[in-house]
Amino acid sequence: MNVFDEIATHYDEDLFHQVVAEKLISGLADAPCPRLVLDVATGTGAAAFAAVQHLGARRVVGVDLSAGMISRARAKSAVQDPESRITWTVAPAVPAPVPDASVDLVLCASSLHFLGGAALRDWQRVLRPGGNIAFTLPMASSFRPTGEFASLVAADLPLPRDADEAAAVAAGFRDATAHRLDAPDGKVVFLVYASV
Numbered sequence: 001m002n003v004f005d006e007i008a009t010h011y012d013e014d015l016f017h018q019v020v021a022e023k024l025i026s027g028l029a030d031a032p033c034p035r036l037v038l039d040v041a042t043g044t045g046a047a048a049f050a051a052v053q054h055l056g057a058r059r060v061v062g063v064d065l066s067a068g069m070i071s072r073a074r075a076k077s078a079v080q081d082p083e084s085r086i087t088w089t090v091a092p093a094v095p096a097p098v099p100d101a102s103v104d105l106v107l108c109a110s111s112l113h114f115l116g117g118a119a120l121r122d123w124q125r126v127l128r129p130g131g132n133i134a135f136t137l138p139m140a141s142s143f144r145p146t147g148e149f150a151s152l153v154a155a156d157l158p159l160p161r162d163a164d165e166a167a168a169v170a171a172g173f174r175d176a177t178a179h180r181l182d183a184p185d186g187k188v189v190f191l192v193y194a195s196v
Contacts, residue, residue: 003148004043008068011044016183021046021109023181024134024191025054031132034104035059038126040093040119041111045073049080051107060086061098094118101128108135110189112169113143116154124172127196133173137166139180139188166190 011017024047033056039048042062051057064070070088077086091097093115096106103126112119112135123133140159145152160166166178173194181189 002066003152004064004066005068008044008066008072011069011072016185016187017043017110018046019183020136020181020189020191021050022054024107024109024136025050027179027191027193028055028105028132028134031055031105033057034132036061036098036103037105037107038096038098038103039063040096040106040108040123041065041115042073042088043069043110045076045080045086045088047107047109048073048086049076051105052081052083052085055105057085057105061089061096062086063089063091063093063097065090065092094122096122096126098126100125103127104131106131106133106135108133110136113137113157113159114152114154115157117156120170120172124196130195132193132195133170134191134193136181136189136191137169139190142186142188160190163190166192167194170194 037051037057037060039062042064048060048062067090070090106123163178167176170176176194178190178192
């Protein structure tokens with residue numbers, strides 16, 4: 001059992017995960033309706049559900065290494081995805097379990113700092129021309145992982161200190177922008193958007 005399986009049952013109690021996912025999706029409101037969305041490291045599915053509910057995504061693939069997280073997402077599907085637009089997959093995030101050039105939008109809420117640069121390179125593989133990415137990264141000064149989580153943070157992806165550094169993480173993509181999101185408890189994340 002991995003550390004994410006251990007926290008799956010209580011993961012949704014931290015409402016900031018839901019807030020981050022909703023804010024990430026709201027930044028895509030002007031984008032065309034995506035045919036296929038890939039939600040990388042979906043957790044309990046907050047961004048995947050938001051993509052269906054707010055973007056009208058026709059199909060979403062939610063992938064996570066944690067069977068516990070996927071189990072929680074599936075349990076919520078009856079209410080949050082009654083049309084079964086989301087396919088839940090227990091698998092590594094890299095390489096993503098989708099064909100090359102098949103995805104309109106890649107989402108990654110609250111997880112890229114665990115996946116590292118390999119995820120960004122894989123997103124270029126899976127995106128169709130003109131496709132978009134939307135991801136979050138914690139601000140370096142407010143992110144304090146402990147225990148096993150600290151050992152999981154990717155060494156090849158420095159955490160940003162400001163919005164410019166957050167946007168620079170999307171090097172290799174076009175039109176990268178980043179916005180700061182502050183939580184009442186002092187957590188700060190950057191919402192980053194770019195396209196291929």
